[in-house]
Amino acid sequence: MCSLLSAPVVLAAQSTDESNANIGYITDDLFIYMHAGPGSHYRLVGSINAGDEISLTGKTENDYTEIIDTKERTAWVESKYVSVEPGLRQVIASLNAQLAVQSEDYQQASSQLTDNNQLITSLQSREAELSSQIENLNKQLDTLRGQLDNQDLEIKKEYFFNGAIVLVVGLILGIVLPRISVKKRSSMDNWK
Numbered sequence: 723m724c725s726l727l728s729a730p731v732v733l734a735a736q737s738t739d740e741s742n743a744n745i746g747y748i749t750d751d752l753f754i755y756m757h758a759g760p761g762s763h764y765r766l767v768g769s770i771n772a773g774d775e776i777s778l779t780g781k782t783e784n785d786y787t788e789i790i791d792t793k794e795r796t797a798w799v800e801s802k803y804v805s806v807e808p809g810l811r812q813v814i815a816s817l818n819a820q821l822a823v824q825s826e827d828y829q830q831a832s833s834q835l836t837d838n839n840q841l842i843t844s845l846q847s848r849e850a851e852l853s854s855q856i857e858n859l860n861k862q863l864d865t866l867r868g869q870l871d872n873q874d875l876e877i878k879k880e881y882f883f884n885g886a887i888v889l890v891v892g893l894i895l896g897i898v899l900p901r902i903s904v905k906k907r908s909s910m911d912n913w914k
Contacts, residue, residue: 746778746789746804756797760786767797773809 748754748770757764760783770776770791779796781788786798808816 744778744780744806746776746787746806748772748774748776748799748803748805748809754799754803756789756791756795756799757786758797760784760788760798764798768793768795770799773811775808775812776804778804778806 753769753772755766755769758767768791770789774792776792777790779788779790782801783798785801787801787804788796788798789804790796
C-alpha cells in the first residue's frame with residue numbers, strides 16, 4: 723500500500739492514457755530519480771524535480787508509486803516522495819497570482835477612494851456655499867419681515883391718524899353745525 727506524506731485529499735481526475743490517473747506532486751525537499759519498475763534495482767529512466775506536478779496512475783508496490791511526469795514518461799518513484807498537495811513552488815506561484823490580483827484590486831480601490839474623497843471635498847465645498855447662501859437668504863428674509871412689520875405699523879398709524887382726523891372733523895361738525903343751524907334759525911326767526 724502507498725503511504726503518502728499528506729493528509730487524504732480528494733484527487734482530481736486528469737485526462738491521460740491511464741483511466742485511473744490523478745494529480746500529485748513530488749515533495750519539495752529533494753531531486754529524485756525515476757525507475758522503470760517498483761524498486762531501486764530497476765533501471766533509471768530519468769529524474770524529476772522537487773515540486774513538479776505529476777499524474778498518479780493509482781498503482782503502488784514495494785513502497786513505490788507509478789507516476790506519469792509532464793513529459794508523458796511513465797515511471798516509478800518512492801511513495802514517501804509523492805504528495806497529493808502542491809509543493810512550495812506551486813503554493814508560492816498561486817500566492818503570487820493571488821497577490822497580483824489583490825494588488826490590482828487594492829489599486830482600483832485606492833483610486834476609487836481618491837475619487838470619492840475628491841467628490842466629498844467638492845460636495846463639502848458646495849454645502850458650505852449653499853449654507854452661506856441660506857444664511858444670506860435668512861438675513862434678507864429677516865430684513866424683509868422687519869420692513870413688512872414697519873410698513874404694517876405705518877399703515878396702522880396712518881389709519882389711526884385718518885380715523886382721528888375723521889373723528890375730530892366729525893366732532894367739530896357735530897358741534898358747529900347744530901350751532902350754525904340754531905343761529906340760522908334764530909336769525910331767520912328774527913326776520914319773520
